[in-house]
Amino acid sequence: MSILVDNDTRVVVQGITGGEGKFHAGQMIEYGTNVVAGAVPGRGGQEVAGVPVYDTVDRAAREEDANASVVFVPPAFATDAIFEALDAPLDLVVAITEGVPQQDMAKVYRKLRGTDTHLIGPNCPGLITPGETKLGILPGNIFSEGNVGFVSRSGTLTYQVVDNLTQRGIGQTSAVGIGGDPIIGTDFIDVLELYEADPETEAIVMCGEIGGEDEEDAAAYIGEHMDTPVVGFIAGRTAPPGKRMGHAGAIVSGSGTGTAESKIDALNAAGVSVGDTPNQVADYVEDLL
């Protein structure tokens, strides 16, 4: 079992003719993902990475019976690409693009709430169900099949922590990078809910970071609604207020909200062990299984 993606997921790559799009389309196909088409306006009729390219997502989805897309489109055009995928409509849209303006995302988010589509990202590494499929830029080789559900706001931190798990023989049902922007399509709670409903997920690792209140909200949700045990990690304990730590969302406001301390306290209060180091996260997970 898994969440969101599996062997039946049929993927359109939006922006497949660009450098990143082309490279990762190839990487996904190599991993086993059903990449069935690309979509690039004006490039219909071409073939890239062995799949046909269409001018519109709508046509790609209809012709190739696709139900998901991965968006590799520059920030200025990314939200239009997401709107296009929402309208097709696809069941799942994974927006890799980093640097999407916040107000554009607010509009996407507004539209999203009226649809049944899951949007992952933007500014995310994507998601993977090890051994079946990956949608995004995650390096497939560090993941392994198993019973831990993984969710993270960060990309390379995901790799670091997953690698620690895999090295110890702890595999994953799925792993989802939800993205580091202030406004994202799918948040911790959405993913936790899916893992809770997945019978094969026996434990969950949740990697948060400073900024916003998503981790606090997730902690409350865990405390109230979840039986599956969760281990946490929070990056940015040493971040000073008012400074954006890379991710547009990773900023502790001047008023002290969004601190690592508040997130760790909330998670602890919900019964979640929070590791001080990635290694300690793996220790806690090992103890649970």
Next chain:
Amino acid sequence: MSILVDNDTRVVVQGITGGEGKFHAGQMIEYGTNVVAGAVPGRGGQEVAGVPVYDTVDRAAREEDANASVVFVPPAFATDAIFEALDAPLDLVVAITEGVPQQDMAKVYRKLRGTDTHLIGPNCPGLITPGETKLGILPGNIFSEGNVGFVSRSGTLTYQVVDNLTQRGIGQTSAVGIGGDPIIGTDFIDVLELYEADPETEAIVMCGEIGGEDEEDAAAYIGEHMDTPVVGFIAGRTAPPGKRMGHAGAIVSGSGTGTAESKIDALNAAGVSVGDTPNQVADYVEDLL
């Protein structure tokens, strides 16, 4: 029985400090309408037509437990007033204002579909449940209590036809002027559906006019869904294509859609008798009762 309004309807008059607002607030109160407040920004604390004025609709509705409003606000500000009433939220908003820009109404209509509020108008005379309450500018004295449901796109044509009915002793359950603009909050079908569900409405008079396809759509609805008999009237048989006959909505397009002929044919096909003159409408209704 009645539709949409009755003795329990508690009304805020938006724009009560203006000439029209003040006059018609008085007229409504005289008819028996529960006008409980006015709403005019910056005029909170005043009293007009014997009711308190509030700065916002929200506050008027909360303080006076109102559930409806009548909008007498100039066209440039009318849609903002409607949005305010939708947001309060009120159950019923009656927009009398004539000359609301079409694109503003498209935005209102977009918002409206996500709410439970009924919007009547704009550019309408309002609605009345004879003997109980009226919201709008309809002259109360021509209406009488009875069993005919009345709905019309036009104001004075309503008076003409209702007068013909009342003169013959045929009273009305309710009468609704839905307005003559191209985009209106409540269309014929919405009102027909309400009358169909009202056990006391034994027959319906529907007065349409050229422009758009509301009457054709209503005819199809009547044919498929209604048991209550309907008598029709269509104004504008002699209107030439491409000329706006007063109402922004009353225009036969160059391509011939929206003609009186097409509407009359559609109504006839749905079993609706369409009078050639207002008097003939009354004849047909008399035959039905």
Next chain:
Amino acid sequence: MKLHEYQAKGVFADAGIPVPDSTLASTVDGAVEAAEEIGYPVAIKAQVQVGGRGKAGGIELVDDATEAREAAESILGMDLKGLYVDRVLVEAAVDFTNELYVGVTMDRAEGKPVAMVSTRGGVNIEEVAAEDPDAIVREHIDPAFGLHPYQARKAVFDAGIDRDVAIDAASILTQLYELWEEKDATEIEVNPLMVTGDGEVIAADAVMNIDDDALFRQPDLAGMEEEAAEDDLEAKANEYGFDYVRLSGNTGIIGNGAGLVMTTLDLVDYYGGSPANFLDIGGGAKAERVTNALDMVFSDENVDSVVFNIFGGITRGDEVAKGINEALEQFEEIPKPVVVRLAGTNAEEGMEILNTDLVTVEKTLEEAVQRAVSYAEGGDQ
């Protein structure tokens, strides 16, 4: 309000939509001079607001000064479907390989704008719509979000526009929607949008209708309104602020409320007469407005009789009666017979005031119309 082609093209050009070089001319010499300056071939196009100008002889393509002069002479001053041609647009002819259609209009039933694209440009699009609806791709627009760029692309690709020009055509559609929104248009279209041999797209014609109710916030366009008025009487109606439409009959009609006035027109027709006009004095009219309305209808030389039909709601019968008296008392002789019917608010007071030496009073709408029709036919007063 409909813009003239040359006005709409000016708006397009300001928005960066490519249009051919052109000059407006109102004299034959001016037209030839403009043609010489632009360089042949040029199109000489009558500036009147009516469809099918080409078929009716209102557009000619000319290759030299002699032809330009001939064309300008024949078009300027012609009667084109009842409209007098007083100006022509002299415009560089476009060497096209293809004619497309792009437009935005309001879908009333859906309450939202709709973009339309077709490869069947250059012909009457309404005929295309009737005989082959699938030849026109429609994309509805959420008014809260506007036309997303992907929707414009989807429309052009789905319409089957060549990939070489599809992106440019989509951009023009996007620009049209922006204009539509910015200028409060109710309809905006380019037919044909020509594709040149070099793969450029250019708006060879331009239609733009503006929402009359939004002119208060479109001062630039409102300023064009007068220029665009087709008829002296309609211009006068604008001044008075009446909803007025001139028709071809001889029974003048004045009333309050669009639906009731239309019904009065229909009844004139029903009783064998022929309506001369639609004139709605609106709600709450005072005496002066009534006087102006009578002035309007008397000014129409086609009118042989007048029916004045008021059902008072906001409008008060006594005010109307006062206005009628004032208007008519200034004449030595009443220009055309006037039939009056008052009902509703203060109708009885009105009836009492009315100077029945000057007007004929009827009690019902039907009787009033029948009387006016009979007067128009030369019946006894």
Next chain:
Amino acid sequence: MKLHEYQAKGVFADAGIPVPDSTLASTVDGAVEAAEEIGYPVAIKAQVQVGGRGKAGGIELVDDATEAREAAESILGMDLKGLYVDRVLVEAAVDFTNELYVGVTMDRAEGKPVAMVSTRGGVNIEEVAAEDPDAIVREHIDPAFGLHPYQARKAVFDAGIDRDVAIDAASILTQLYELWEEKDATEIEVNPLMVTGDGEVIAADAVMNIDDDALFRQPDLAGMEEEAAEDDLEAKANEYGFDYVRLSGNTGIIGNGAGLVMTTLDLVDYYGGSPANFLDIGGGAKAERVTNALDMVFSDENVDSVVFNIFGGITRGDEVAKGINEALEQFEEIPKPVVVRLAGTNAEEGMEILNTDLVTVEKTLEEAVQRAVSYAEGGDQ
């Protein structure tokens, strides 16, 4: 990107929001001259981006030239909460009767903007929010429709702003939202919005933060960015296009990906060290970018050791290793000891390439951090 007060006020003034007369000055003479021109009393305000300037002595109100000179002398060149003051805004003092707060920010949890209004202006609004949340009225904004005028009115009336100035305050809130949208702001506020004795409202301070990710479409604001940079190293990071934050410790940190770099900082702290910076080289970095990153960190005189932590996904370990070698081979002597840890894509190839005469290689993140901390404390290399 945060605008300086004087920059934000310039934007406000262009949008028609009333602000006091003011002049920017970078010398004492310039400040006095500006004060004379504006007329006393004036406020002399340090232009540094930090809250609580007033309490920290960065704002003085002066009544004549002598006081102006004294104030300018004391403020220009002062150290204000760690920031060097090189410019002051000389501004007409407002004779106010009341101080309000109005602002717009993004509510991340709701994914929509929120307008905020309070009668408790002129003080730290975050303290007000903490101790008396009801003193701030919040009105969420639907991003598809924008701030409806009625919402602005509702907010000011609900906040209890005097009816005399409420409509003006609502207009300013509406203008702020329009600016917020037009300028891609993430935060915009006026605190205080002063109410004068005449019942006018005027923006006595101005905060405006712009979305860095939207600067590509805000050329005017992007041009201000350089001016607003607080620190030479941060300016250099802008040039290189790095996400960089300077901190006060002595262990330099370079990594790929915000979360992983933050985690590296946290681990430096966890193992008893002190991070000197946050530096994210981003995804897919090539050799040159790696060289630039080392240049950045070496340029920081506080740095005593460097930890270079890469977990390759798009980023390739061999490219990183090449960049590290190139950067270090140009030195006769390595300026600061560098510890490298490579994992993920092509990590093994990278390890093989790395010149271990120039760097210390560690296999795990924890070991690399511990080693760098030890070097920073003067431990053996």
